[in-house]
Amino acid sequence: MEQFLVYFYENKEMIFIITLSIFLGLEVISNVPSVLHTPLMSGANAISGVIIIGGIILLGSTDLTKFSLNMVLGILAVIFATLNVVGGFVVTDRMLEMFKKKKK
Amino acid sequence: MIVMNTTLHDLGINSGDVYLLMSYLLAAIFFVVGLKLMSHPETARKGNFYAAGGMGLAMVTTLFLYRTPAGHTIPTLNVIVILAAIAVGSVLGVVIARKIKMTAMPQLVSFFNATGGAASALVALMEYSNPANESAVVTLLGLVIGTIAFSGSMIAYGKLDGKVGDIFAKWTTWFNLFLLALIAGLMIYMLAFPHDMATGTKLSYILLVLALIYGVMFVMPIGGADMPVVISLLNSLTGIAAAMAGFIYNNQAMILGGIFVGSAGGILTLLMCKAMNRSLLNVIIGAFGGGGAGVNKEHxxxxxxxxxxxxxxxxxxxxxxxxxxxxxxxxxxxxxxxxxxxxxxxxxxxxxxxxxxxxxxxxxxxxxxxxxxxxxxxxxxxxxxxxxxxxxxxxxxxxxxxxxxxxxxxxxxxxxxxxxxxxxxxxxxxxxxxxxxxxxxxxxxxxxxxxxxxxxxxxxxxxxxxxxxxxxxxxx
Missing domain, CATH: 3.40.50.1220 (TPP-binding domain)
Structure with missing residues:
Protein backbone atom coordinates (compact mmCIF):
# COMPACT_ATOMS: atom_id res chain seq x y z
CA MET A 1 0.00 0.00 0.00
CA GLU A 2 2.77 2.37 1.02
CA GLN A 3 4.51 1.71 -2.30
CA PHE A 4 1.32 2.36 -4.25
CA LEU A 5 0.78 5.68 -2.49
CA VAL A 6 4.35 6.73 -3.22
CA TYR A 7 3.94 5.70 -6.87
CA PHE A 8 0.69 7.66 -7.15
CA TYR A 9 2.24 10.75 -5.62
CA GLU A 10 5.35 10.65 -7.75
CA ASN A 11 3.39 10.20 -10.96
CA LYS A 12 0.40 12.37 -10.10
CA GLU A 13 0.60 14.64 -13.17
CA MET A 14 0.79 11.68 -15.50
CA ILE A 15 -2.12 9.92 -13.80
CA PHE A 16 -4.23 13.07 -14.16
CA ILE A 17 -3.32 13.45 -17.83
CA ILE A 18 -4.12 9.82 -18.60
CA THR A 19 -7.42 9.79 -16.76
CA LEU A 20 -8.60 13.00 -18.39
CA SER A 21 -7.42 11.85 -21.85
CA ILE A 22 -9.53 8.72 -21.45
CA PHE A 23 -12.62 10.79 -20.68
CA LEU A 24 -11.81 13.14 -23.54
CA GLY A 25 -11.69 10.19 -25.95
CA LEU A 26 -15.00 8.83 -24.67
CA GLU A 27 -16.63 12.26 -24.84
CA VAL A 28 -15.49 13.11 -28.37
CA ILE A 29 -16.61 9.79 -29.82
CA SER A 30 -19.87 9.11 -28.03
CA ASN A 31 -21.98 11.61 -30.00
CA VAL A 32 -20.88 10.62 -33.45
CA PRO A 33 -23.47 9.66 -36.08
CA SER A 34 -22.75 6.16 -37.42
CA VAL A 35 -22.41 7.77 -40.89
CA LEU A 36 -18.95 8.83 -39.79
CA HIS A 37 -17.81 5.71 -37.96
CA THR A 38 -15.58 4.43 -40.73
CA PRO A 39 -13.78 7.74 -41.47
CA LEU A 40 -13.46 8.36 -37.74
CA MET A 41 -11.95 4.95 -37.14
CA SER A 42 -9.58 5.63 -39.99
CA GLY A 43 -8.68 9.07 -38.62
CA ALA A 44 -8.12 7.70 -35.12
CA ASN A 45 -5.98 5.02 -36.71
CA ALA A 46 -3.83 7.69 -38.35
CA ILE A 47 -3.37 9.48 -35.02
CA SER A 48 -2.28 6.22 -33.40
CA GLY A 49 0.70 6.49 -35.75
CA VAL A 50 2.02 9.05 -33.23
CA ILE A 51 4.58 6.31 -32.52
CA ILE A 52 6.43 8.04 -35.39
CA ILE A 53 7.73 10.46 -32.73
CA GLY A 54 9.19 7.49 -30.86
CA GLY A 55 10.69 6.23 -34.11
CA ILE A 56 12.33 9.60 -34.78
CA ILE A 57 13.73 9.79 -31.25
CA LEU A 58 15.03 6.22 -31.44
CA LEU A 59 16.62 6.53 -34.86
CA GLY A 60 17.91 9.97 -33.87
CA SER A 61 19.77 8.46 -30.92
CA THR A 62 21.15 5.47 -32.83
CA ASP A 63 24.77 5.56 -33.97
CA LEU A 64 24.46 5.49 -37.75
CA THR A 65 28.15 5.73 -38.56
CA LYS A 66 28.43 1.94 -38.47
CA PHE A 67 25.97 -0.72 -39.58
CA SER A 68 23.90 -2.36 -36.81
CA LEU A 69 20.70 -4.32 -36.26
CA ASN A 70 19.29 -1.34 -34.37
CA MET A 71 19.87 0.84 -37.43
CA VAL A 72 17.85 -1.52 -39.65
CA LEU A 73 15.04 -1.95 -37.13
CA GLY A 74 14.97 1.81 -36.44
CA ILE A 75 14.64 2.66 -40.13
CA LEU A 76 11.90 0.02 -40.47
CA ALA A 77 10.08 1.48 -37.45
CA VAL A 78 10.10 4.98 -39.00
CA ILE A 79 8.93 3.68 -42.39
CA PHE A 80 6.11 1.64 -40.82
CA ALA A 81 4.97 4.49 -38.60
CA THR A 82 5.00 6.93 -41.54
CA LEU A 83 2.90 4.47 -43.55
CA ASN A 84 0.39 4.47 -40.70
CA VAL A 85 0.33 8.27 -40.40
CA VAL A 86 0.44 9.34 -44.05
CA GLY A 87 -1.61 6.45 -45.45
CA GLY A 88 -4.12 6.88 -42.62
CA PHE A 89 -4.68 10.59 -43.16
CA VAL A 90 -4.79 10.31 -46.97
CA VAL A 91 -7.32 7.50 -46.94
CA THR A 92 -9.46 9.32 -44.38
CA ASP A 93 -9.38 12.42 -46.57
CA ARG A 94 -10.43 10.31 -49.55
CA MET A 95 -13.44 9.05 -47.63
CA LEU A 96 -14.42 12.50 -46.41
CA GLU A 97 -13.92 14.10 -49.82
CA MET A 98 -16.95 12.13 -50.91
CA PHE A 99 -19.15 13.63 -48.25
CA LYS A 100 -17.99 17.06 -49.35
CA LYS A 101 -18.70 16.58 -53.05
CA LYS A 102 -22.35 16.10 -52.22
CA LYS A 103 -23.01 19.63 -51.13
CA LYS A 104 -23.43 21.54 -54.33
CA MET B 1 6.63 30.36 -4.01
CA ILE B 2 7.40 31.42 -7.55
CA VAL B 3 10.87 32.74 -8.10
CA MET B 4 10.59 35.01 -11.11
CA ASN B 5 14.27 35.30 -11.82
CA THR B 6 14.95 31.61 -12.44
CA THR B 7 16.72 31.14 -15.77
CA LEU B 8 16.43 28.24 -18.21
CA HIS B 9 20.04 27.55 -17.47
CA ASP B 10 19.27 27.04 -13.77
CA LEU B 11 16.77 24.33 -14.81
CA GLY B 12 19.34 22.66 -17.04
CA ILE B 13 17.33 23.20 -20.20
CA ASN B 14 17.37 25.54 -23.18
CA SER B 15 14.64 27.41 -25.04
CA GLY B 16 14.41 24.65 -27.67
CA ASP B 17 13.28 22.17 -24.99
CA VAL B 18 10.43 24.45 -24.02
CA TYR B 19 9.43 25.11 -27.65
CA LEU B 20 9.37 21.34 -28.17
CA LEU B 21 7.01 20.92 -25.22
CA MET B 22 4.81 23.76 -26.49
CA SER B 23 4.64 22.15 -29.92
CA TYR B 24 3.53 18.89 -28.27
CA LEU B 25 0.78 20.72 -26.42
CA LEU B 26 -0.32 22.31 -29.68
CA ALA B 27 -0.21 18.92 -31.44
CA ALA B 28 -2.35 17.37 -28.71
CA ILE B 29 -4.89 20.18 -29.09
CA PHE B 30 -4.92 19.63 -32.85
CA PHE B 31 -5.57 15.89 -32.31
CA VAL B 32 -8.52 16.49 -30.02
CA VAL B 33 -10.06 19.35 -32.02
CA GLY B 34 -9.44 17.39 -35.23
CA LEU B 35 -11.24 14.30 -34.02
CA LYS B 36 -14.02 16.46 -32.62
CA LEU B 37 -14.51 18.20 -35.99
CA MET B 38 -14.47 14.80 -37.66
CA SER B 39 -17.57 13.84 -35.75
CA HIS B 40 -19.73 16.09 -37.94
CA PRO B 41 -20.10 15.62 -41.72
CA GLU B 42 -19.77 19.35 -42.49
CA THR B 43 -16.47 19.81 -40.70
CA ALA B 44 -15.06 16.29 -40.96
CA ARG B 45 -12.54 16.97 -43.69
CA LYS B 46 -11.18 20.03 -41.93
CA GLY B 47 -10.84 17.93 -38.77
CA ASN B 48 -8.71 15.41 -40.61
CA PHE B 49 -6.41 18.22 -41.81
CA TYR B 50 -6.09 19.53 -38.26
CA ALA B 51 -5.13 16.12 -36.91
CA ALA B 52 -2.63 15.63 -39.74
CA GLY B 53 -1.24 19.13 -39.11
CA GLY B 54 -0.75 18.32 -35.42
CA MET B 55 1.15 15.18 -36.37
CA GLY B 56 3.32 17.03 -38.91
CA LEU B 57 4.15 19.72 -36.35
CA ALA B 58 5.17 17.19 -33.70
CA MET B 59 7.31 15.33 -36.25
CA VAL B 60 9.19 18.44 -37.41
CA THR B 61 9.84 19.84 -33.92
CA THR B 62 10.99 16.45 -32.65
CA LEU B 63 13.38 16.12 -35.56
CA PHE B 64 15.02 19.49 -34.98
CA LEU B 65 14.53 20.29 -31.29
CA TYR B 66 14.74 16.93 -29.53
CA ARG B 67 17.80 16.54 -27.37
CA THR B 68 19.19 13.15 -26.39
CA PRO B 69 19.82 12.51 -22.68
CA ALA B 70 23.46 13.37 -23.46
CA GLY B 71 22.24 16.86 -24.33
CA HIS B 72 22.81 17.23 -28.07
CA THR B 73 20.23 17.45 -30.84
CA ILE B 74 19.81 14.75 -33.49
CA PRO B 75 23.00 14.62 -35.64
CA THR B 76 22.74 15.72 -39.28
CA LEU B 77 23.43 12.23 -40.62
CA ASN B 78 20.55 10.84 -38.57
CA VAL B 79 18.25 13.65 -39.65
CA ILE B 80 18.96 12.79 -43.29
CA VAL B 81 18.34 9.07 -42.72
CA ILE B 82 15.11 9.79 -40.82
CA LEU B 83 13.88 12.14 -43.56
CA ALA B 84 14.69 9.49 -46.15
CA ALA B 85 12.75 6.84 -44.20
CA ILE B 86 9.81 9.23 -43.82
CA ALA B 87 9.93 9.94 -47.56
CA VAL B 88 9.82 6.22 -48.37
CA GLY B 89 6.91 5.67 -45.97
CA SER B 90 5.02 8.71 -47.29
CA VAL B 91 5.32 7.74 -50.94
CA LEU B 92 4.21 4.17 -50.17
CA GLY B 93 1.38 5.44 -47.97
CA VAL B 94 0.04 7.91 -50.51
CA VAL B 95 0.24 5.45 -53.39
CA ILE B 96 -1.48 2.64 -51.47
CA ALA B 97 -4.14 4.95 -50.01
CA ARG B 98 -4.92 6.54 -53.39
CA LYS B 99 -4.98 3.33 -55.45
CA ILE B 100 -7.17 1.18 -53.25
CA LYS B 101 -10.79 0.60 -54.24
CA MET B 102 -13.45 2.02 -51.92
CA THR B 103 -14.83 -1.46 -51.22
CA ALA B 104 -11.42 -2.50 -49.92
CA MET B 105 -11.35 0.34 -47.38
CA PRO B 106 -11.81 -1.77 -44.23
CA GLN B 107 -8.85 -4.02 -44.99
CA LEU B 108 -6.74 -0.95 -45.77
CA VAL B 109 -7.48 0.59 -42.37
CA SER B 110 -6.55 -2.76 -40.85
CA PHE B 111 -3.29 -2.83 -42.81
CA PHE B 112 -2.29 0.69 -41.74
CA ASN B 113 -3.13 -0.25 -38.18
CA ALA B 114 -0.80 -3.24 -38.49
CA THR B 115 2.10 -1.00 -39.58
CA GLY B 116 1.52 1.28 -36.58
CA GLY B 117 1.51 -1.72 -34.23
CA ALA B 118 4.70 -3.02 -35.83
CA ALA B 119 6.42 0.35 -35.35
CA SER B 120 5.47 0.39 -31.64
CA ALA B 121 6.70 -3.17 -31.20
CA LEU B 122 10.02 -2.38 -32.91
CA VAL B 123 10.60 0.73 -30.79
CA ALA B 124 9.83 -1.21 -27.60
CA LEU B 125 12.00 -4.15 -28.68
CA MET B 126 15.03 -1.94 -29.21
CA GLU B 127 14.42 0.10 -26.08
CA TYR B 128 14.31 -3.08 -23.99
CA SER B 129 17.95 -3.78 -24.73
CA ASN B 130 18.92 -0.15 -24.18
CA PRO B 131 20.71 0.04 -20.80
CA ALA B 132 19.67 3.68 -20.33
CA ASN B 133 15.98 2.76 -20.38
CA GLU B 134 14.68 2.30 -16.84
CA SER B 135 10.98 1.82 -17.56
CA ALA B 136 10.89 -1.94 -18.10
CA VAL B 137 7.17 -2.34 -17.34
CA VAL B 138 5.90 0.00 -20.05
CA THR B 139 8.53 -1.23 -22.49
CA LEU B 140 7.35 -4.82 -22.17
CA LEU B 141 3.69 -3.76 -22.31
CA GLY B 142 4.40 -1.72 -25.45
CA LEU B 143 6.18 -4.68 -27.01
CA VAL B 144 3.37 -7.14 -26.28
CA ILE B 145 0.46 -4.82 -27.16
CA GLY B 146 2.10 -3.48 -30.31
CA THR B 147 2.93 -6.98 -31.53
CA ILE B 148 -0.59 -8.28 -30.90
CA ALA B 149 -2.00 -5.25 -32.74
CA PHE B 150 0.34 -6.00 -35.65
CA SER B 151 -0.26 -9.72 -36.13
CA GLY B 152 -3.97 -9.43 -35.27
CA SER B 153 -4.46 -6.62 -37.81
CA MET B 154 -2.65 -8.58 -40.50
CA ILE B 155 -4.99 -11.55 -39.97
CA ALA B 156 -8.01 -9.22 -39.97
CA TYR B 157 -6.68 -7.72 -43.21
CA GLY B 158 -6.29 -11.21 -44.69
CA LYS B 159 -9.80 -12.20 -43.65
CA LEU B 160 -11.45 -9.11 -45.11
CA ASP B 161 -9.46 -9.58 -48.28
CA GLY B 162 -10.65 -13.19 -48.49
CA LYS B 163 -7.11 -14.55 -48.14
CA VAL B 164 -7.58 -16.08 -44.70
CA GLY B 165 -10.52 -18.27 -43.68
CA ASP B 166 -12.17 -18.79 -40.31
CA ILE B 167 -10.69 -21.42 -38.08
CA PHE B 168 -12.70 -22.26 -35.05
CA ALA B 169 -12.42 -25.18 -32.72
CA LYS B 170 -13.27 -25.58 -29.06
CA TRP B 171 -9.59 -25.74 -28.19
CA THR B 172 -8.76 -22.26 -29.54
CA THR B 173 -10.38 -20.51 -26.56
CA TRP B 174 -8.38 -22.60 -24.10
CA PHE B 175 -5.23 -22.34 -26.15
CA ASN B 176 -5.56 -18.54 -26.25
CA LEU B 177 -6.08 -18.32 -22.50
CA PHE B 178 -3.04 -20.52 -21.99
CA LEU B 179 -1.00 -18.35 -24.37
CA LEU B 180 -2.11 -15.19 -22.58
CA ALA B 181 -1.14 -16.71 -19.22
CA LEU B 182 2.24 -17.68 -20.68
CA ILE B 183 2.82 -14.12 -21.93
CA ALA B 184 1.83 -12.63 -18.57
CA GLY B 185 4.00 -15.16 -16.73
CA LEU B 186 7.05 -14.44 -18.87
CA MET B 187 6.58 -10.68 -18.43
CA ILE B 188 6.39 -11.03 -14.65
CA TYR B 189 9.47 -13.25 -14.68
CA MET B 190 11.39 -10.71 -16.77
CA LEU B 191 10.40 -7.88 -14.43
CA ALA B 192 10.80 -9.65 -11.12
CA PHE B 193 14.09 -11.49 -11.61
CA PRO B 194 17.25 -9.68 -12.54
CA HIS B 195 19.17 -11.12 -15.47
CA ASP B 196 22.02 -9.93 -17.67
CA MET B 197 21.48 -7.99 -20.87
CA ALA B 198 22.06 -10.94 -23.24
CA THR B 199 19.47 -13.15 -21.51
CA GLY B 200 17.05 -10.24 -21.34
CA THR B 201 17.32 -9.63 -25.08
CA LYS B 202 16.71 -13.33 -25.79
CA LEU B 203 13.69 -13.35 -23.49
CA SER B 204 12.28 -10.25 -25.20
CA TYR B 205 12.48 -12.05 -28.56
CA ILE B 206 10.63 -15.04 -27.08
CA LEU B 207 7.99 -12.63 -25.79
CA LEU B 208 7.74 -11.10 -29.25
CA VAL B 209 7.14 -14.50 -30.86
CA LEU B 210 4.51 -15.45 -28.25
CA ALA B 211 2.68 -12.14 -28.79
CA LEU B 212 2.82 -12.65 -32.57
CA ILE B 213 1.20 -16.08 -32.19
CA TYR B 214 -1.36 -14.71 -29.77
CA GLY B 215 -2.41 -11.96 -32.20
CA VAL B 216 -2.93 -14.54 -34.94
CA MET B 217 -4.82 -16.96 -32.70
CA PHE B 218 -6.91 -14.17 -31.19
CA VAL B 219 -8.34 -13.02 -34.52
CA MET B 220 -8.37 -16.40 -36.30
CA PRO B 221 -11.57 -17.87 -34.77
CA ILE B 222 -13.56 -14.62 -35.03
CA GLY B 223 -16.05 -14.63 -37.89
CA GLY B 224 -15.68 -12.20 -40.79
CA ALA B 225 -18.91 -10.43 -39.82
CA ASP B 226 -17.29 -9.38 -36.56
CA MET B 227 -14.14 -7.98 -38.16
CA PRO B 228 -15.22 -4.32 -37.75
CA VAL B 229 -15.33 -4.77 -33.99
CA VAL B 230 -11.96 -6.50 -34.04
CA ILE B 231 -10.32 -3.80 -36.17
CA SER B 232 -11.64 -1.09 -33.89
CA LEU B 233 -10.32 -3.01 -30.87
CA LEU B 234 -6.89 -3.49 -32.47
CA ASN B 235 -6.91 0.19 -33.42
CA SER B 236 -7.40 1.02 -29.76
CA LEU B 237 -4.51 -1.33 -28.87
CA THR B 238 -2.17 0.45 -31.30
CA GLY B 239 -2.96 3.71 -29.55
CA ILE B 240 -2.18 2.19 -26.16
CA ALA B 241 1.06 0.69 -27.48
CA ALA B 242 2.11 4.14 -28.76
CA ALA B 243 1.30 5.61 -25.34
CA MET B 244 3.45 2.94 -23.66
CA ALA B 245 6.34 3.94 -25.90
CA GLY B 246 5.55 7.52 -24.92
CA PHE B 247 6.18 6.63 -21.27
CA ILE B 248 9.64 5.30 -22.17
CA TYR B 249 10.62 8.71 -23.53
CA ASN B 250 8.37 10.64 -21.17
CA ASN B 251 6.95 12.17 -24.36
CA GLN B 252 3.66 14.01 -23.79
CA ALA B 253 2.56 14.05 -27.44
CA MET B 254 2.81 10.27 -27.66
CA ILE B 255 1.18 9.66 -24.28
CA LEU B 256 -1.73 12.04 -24.91
CA GLY B 257 -2.29 11.02 -28.52
CA GLY B 258 -1.97 7.32 -27.73
CA ILE B 259 -4.27 7.27 -24.72
CA PHE B 260 -6.79 9.55 -26.45
CA VAL B 261 -6.99 7.28 -29.49
CA GLY B 262 -6.95 4.22 -27.26
CA SER B 263 -10.05 5.35 -25.41
CA ALA B 264 -11.77 6.67 -28.55
CA GLY B 265 -11.14 3.31 -30.26
CA GLY B 266 -12.39 1.53 -27.15
CA ILE B 267 -15.70 3.38 -27.04
CA LEU B 268 -16.13 2.93 -30.80
CA THR B 269 -15.65 -0.82 -30.28
CA LEU B 270 -18.34 -0.87 -27.60
CA LEU B 271 -20.71 1.19 -29.79
CA MET B 272 -20.32 -1.38 -32.55
CA CYS B 273 -20.96 -4.27 -30.18
CA LYS B 274 -24.05 -2.45 -28.98
CA ALA B 275 -25.26 -2.05 -32.56
CA MET B 276 -25.17 -5.82 -32.86
CA ASN B 277 -26.60 -6.32 -29.38
CA ARG B 278 -23.67 -8.44 -28.29
CA SER B 279 -21.05 -8.12 -25.61
CA LEU B 280 -17.40 -7.69 -26.45
CA LEU B 281 -16.60 -10.92 -24.63
CA ASN B 282 -19.16 -12.71 -26.78
CA VAL B 283 -17.51 -11.40 -29.94
CA ILE B 284 -14.07 -12.48 -28.81
CA ILE B 285 -14.91 -15.90 -27.42
CA GLY B 286 -17.97 -17.03 -29.36
CA ALA B 287 -17.67 -17.50 -33.10
CA PHE B 288 -20.64 -16.05 -34.94
CA GLY B 289 -23.09 -18.16 -36.94
CA GLY B 290 -22.60 -21.84 -37.51
CA GLY B 291 -26.37 -22.45 -37.58
CA GLY B 292 -28.57 -22.95 -34.55
CA ALA B 293 -31.75 -24.97 -34.11
CA GLY B 294 -33.71 -22.45 -36.14
CA VAL B 295 -32.17 -23.54 -39.42
CA ASN B 296 -34.33 -26.58 -40.04
CA LYS B 297 -37.71 -24.89 -39.71
CA GLU B 298 -40.39 -25.36 -42.33
CA HIS B 299 -40.60 -22.63 -44.89
Missing part, protein backbone atom coordinates in the same frame (compact mmCIF):
# COMPACT_ATOMS: atom_id res chain seq x y z
CA UNK B 300 -42.60 -22.03 -48.04
CA UNK B 301 -41.40 -21.31 -51.53
CA UNK B 302 -39.96 -17.98 -52.63
CA UNK B 303 -41.82 -15.96 -55.27
CA UNK B 304 -40.05 -14.18 -58.08
CA UNK B 305 -41.05 -10.94 -59.77
CA UNK B 306 -40.36 -9.85 -63.34
CA UNK B 307 -38.35 -6.72 -64.04
CA UNK B 308 -41.30 -4.97 -65.71
CA UNK B 309 -43.61 -5.71 -62.77
CA UNK B 310 -40.97 -4.43 -60.38
CA UNK B 311 -40.54 -1.29 -62.50
CA UNK B 312 -44.29 -0.54 -62.44
CA UNK B 313 -44.53 -1.25 -58.72
CA UNK B 314 -41.69 1.19 -57.98
CA UNK B 315 -42.70 3.94 -60.38
CA UNK B 316 -46.20 4.17 -58.92
CA UNK B 317 -45.19 4.06 -55.28
CA UNK B 318 -45.13 7.02 -52.92
CA UNK B 319 -42.41 5.90 -50.59
CA UNK B 320 -39.53 3.60 -51.38
CA UNK B 321 -36.78 2.51 -49.01
CA UNK B 322 -33.56 0.90 -50.24
CA UNK B 323 -31.68 -1.36 -47.83
CA UNK B 324 -28.14 -1.74 -49.17
CA UNK B 325 -25.80 -4.50 -48.04
CA UNK B 326 -22.37 -5.77 -48.85
CA UNK B 327 -23.72 -7.40 -52.03
CA UNK B 328 -24.28 -3.92 -53.43
CA UNK B 329 -20.76 -2.93 -52.52
CA UNK B 330 -18.99 -5.92 -54.09
CA UNK B 331 -21.05 -5.54 -57.27
CA UNK B 332 -19.98 -1.85 -57.35
CA UNK B 333 -23.69 -1.11 -57.76
CA UNK B 334 -23.77 2.10 -55.71
CA UNK B 335 -23.66 4.29 -58.83
CA UNK B 336 -26.58 2.51 -60.51
CA UNK B 337 -28.44 2.61 -57.22
CA UNK B 338 -28.12 6.39 -57.21
CA UNK B 339 -29.32 6.50 -60.82
CA UNK B 340 -32.40 4.54 -59.77
CA UNK B 341 -33.02 6.96 -56.92
CA UNK B 342 -32.83 10.02 -59.19
CA UNK B 343 -35.07 8.38 -61.77
CA UNK B 344 -37.69 7.51 -59.18
CA UNK B 345 -37.53 10.98 -57.66
CA UNK B 346 -38.13 12.53 -61.08
CA UNK B 347 -41.36 10.53 -61.05
CA UNK B 348 -42.30 11.97 -57.67
CA UNK B 349 -41.37 8.97 -55.54
CA UNK B 350 -39.78 9.62 -52.17
CA UNK B 351 -36.68 7.44 -51.85
CA UNK B 352 -34.48 6.87 -48.82
CA UNK B 353 -31.63 4.56 -47.96
CA UNK B 354 -31.95 2.63 -44.71
CA UNK B 355 -28.51 2.11 -43.23
CA UNK B 356 -27.97 -0.63 -40.70
CA UNK B 357 -25.10 0.19 -38.30
CA UNK B 358 -23.14 -2.82 -39.51
CA UNK B 359 -24.10 -2.71 -43.19
CA UNK B 360 -21.07 -3.41 -45.34
CA UNK B 361 -17.98 -4.60 -43.55
CA UNK B 362 -17.50 -1.69 -41.14
CA UNK B 363 -19.84 0.72 -39.42
CA UNK B 364 -20.39 3.59 -41.79
CA UNK B 365 -18.76 1.70 -44.66
CA UNK B 366 -22.00 1.78 -46.63
CA UNK B 367 -22.25 5.54 -46.12
CA UNK B 368 -18.82 6.00 -47.62
CA UNK B 369 -19.66 3.84 -50.61
CA UNK B 370 -22.94 5.65 -51.26
CA UNK B 371 -21.25 9.01 -50.79
CA UNK B 372 -18.77 7.92 -53.46
CA UNK B 373 -21.76 7.53 -55.79
CA UNK B 374 -22.93 11.09 -55.00
CA UNK B 375 -25.87 10.08 -52.82
CA UNK B 376 -26.52 13.06 -50.51
CA UNK B 377 -25.98 12.00 -46.93
CA UNK B 378 -29.36 13.48 -45.99
CA UNK B 379 -30.86 10.55 -47.90
CA UNK B 380 -29.09 8.05 -45.68
CA UNK B 381 -31.33 7.29 -42.73
CA UNK B 382 -30.13 5.32 -39.76
CA UNK B 383 -31.93 2.18 -38.65
CA UNK B 384 -33.55 3.59 -35.52
CA UNK B 385 -34.90 6.60 -37.41
CA UNK B 386 -36.37 4.69 -40.33
CA UNK B 387 -37.92 1.73 -38.51
CA UNK B 388 -41.01 3.62 -37.24
CA UNK B 389 -41.63 4.64 -40.84
CA UNK B 390 -41.44 1.16 -42.34
CA UNK B 391 -45.20 0.31 -42.11
CA UNK B 392 -45.90 3.41 -44.28
CA UNK B 393 -43.37 2.37 -46.88
CA UNK B 394 -44.81 1.10 -50.16
CA UNK B 395 -41.78 -0.81 -51.36
CA UNK B 396 -38.58 -1.82 -49.62
CA UNK B 397 -35.79 -2.87 -51.95
CA UNK B 398 -33.20 -5.07 -50.26
CA UNK B 399 -30.02 -4.98 -52.34
CA UNK B 400 -27.40 -7.54 -51.36
CA UNK B 401 -28.30 -7.37 -47.68
CA UNK B 402 -29.42 -10.37 -45.69
CA UNK B 403 -28.84 -10.74 -41.97
CA UNK B 404 -29.67 -7.09 -41.25
CA UNK B 405 -33.28 -7.64 -42.44
CA UNK B 406 -33.76 -11.14 -41.03
CA UNK B 407 -36.88 -11.11 -38.80
CA UNK B 408 -35.50 -14.16 -36.97
CA UNK B 409 -33.46 -11.64 -34.99
CA UNK B 410 -36.75 -10.40 -33.51
CA UNK B 411 -38.85 -13.51 -33.00
CA UNK B 412 -36.71 -16.65 -33.06
CA UNK B 413 -34.82 -17.09 -29.79
CA UNK B 414 -33.01 -20.14 -31.21
CA UNK B 415 -31.45 -18.08 -33.99
CA UNK B 416 -27.78 -17.14 -33.60
CA UNK B 417 -28.62 -13.55 -34.50
CA UNK B 418 -31.56 -13.32 -32.07
CA UNK B 419 -31.50 -9.94 -30.35
CA UNK B 420 -29.54 -8.11 -33.06
CA UNK B 421 -31.45 -4.97 -34.06
CA UNK B 422 -32.62 -5.15 -37.67
CA UNK B 423 -34.25 -2.92 -40.26
CA UNK B 424 -37.94 -3.81 -40.20
CA UNK B 425 -38.22 -4.47 -43.93
CA UNK B 426 -40.93 -7.10 -43.27
CA UNK B 427 -43.30 -4.36 -42.03
CA UNK B 428 -43.43 -2.49 -45.32
CA UNK B 429 -46.24 -3.13 -47.82
CA UNK B 430 -44.06 -4.77 -50.45
CA UNK B 431 -40.55 -6.10 -50.39
CA UNK B 432 -38.29 -6.69 -53.36
CA UNK B 433 -35.16 -8.67 -52.60
CA UNK B 434 -32.26 -8.51 -55.04
CA UNK B 435 -29.91 -11.41 -54.54
CA UNK B 436 -27.49 -13.46 -56.57
CA UNK B 437 -29.03 -16.75 -55.46
CA UNK B 438 -30.59 -18.44 -52.46
CA UNK B 439 -27.27 -18.50 -50.61
CA UNK B 440 -27.23 -17.70 -46.92
CA UNK B 441 -25.92 -14.48 -45.45
CA UNK B 442 -22.68 -13.84 -43.67
CA UNK B 443 -23.96 -15.40 -40.48
CA UNK B 444 -24.87 -18.56 -42.43
CA UNK B 445 -28.53 -18.72 -41.43
CA UNK B 446 -31.85 -18.90 -43.27
CA UNK B 447 -33.75 -15.66 -43.81
CA UNK B 448 -37.52 -15.96 -43.46
CA UNK B 449 -38.08 -12.56 -44.98
CA UNK B 450 -37.53 -14.21 -48.37
CA UNK B 451 -40.48 -16.54 -47.76
CA UNK B 452 -42.79 -13.75 -46.62
CA UNK B 453 -46.03 -13.41 -48.65
CA UNK B 454 -45.20 -9.76 -49.42
CA UNK B 455 -41.72 -10.56 -50.67
CA UNK B 456 -40.74 -10.93 -54.32
CA UNK B 457 -37.29 -12.00 -55.42
CA UNK B 458 -35.18 -10.55 -58.25
CA UNK B 459 -32.26 -12.89 -58.79
CA UNK B 460 -29.02 -11.78 -60.36
CA UNK B 461 -25.95 -9.61 -59.82
CA UNK B 462 -27.02 -6.41 -58.02
CA UNK B 463 -25.48 -4.09 -60.60
CA UNK B 464 -26.98 -5.83 -63.65
CA UNK B 465 -30.39 -6.13 -62.02
CA UNK B 466 -30.45 -2.48 -61.00
CA UNK B 467 -29.27 -1.45 -64.47
CA UNK B 468 -32.07 -3.41 -66.13
CA UNK B 469 -34.57 -2.05 -63.64
CA UNK B 470 -33.50 1.50 -64.47
CA UNK B 471 -33.98 0.94 -68.21
CA UNK B 472 -37.39 -0.68 -67.58
CA UNK B 473 -38.54 2.32 -65.55
CA UNK B 474 -37.26 4.71 -68.22
CA UNK B 475 -39.44 2.98 -70.79
CA UNK B 476 -42.63 3.32 -68.74
Missing amino acids: GAVKEISLSDAAVLLAYSQKVVIVPGYGLAVAQAQFVANELVQLLESKGVEVKFAIHPVAGRMPGHMNVLLAEADVPYTKLVEMDDINPDMPNTDVTIVVGANDVVNPAALDDPSSPIYGMPIIHAHESKNIIVMKRGMGKGYAGIENFLFFNDKTRMLFGNAKDTLQKLVSEIKEL
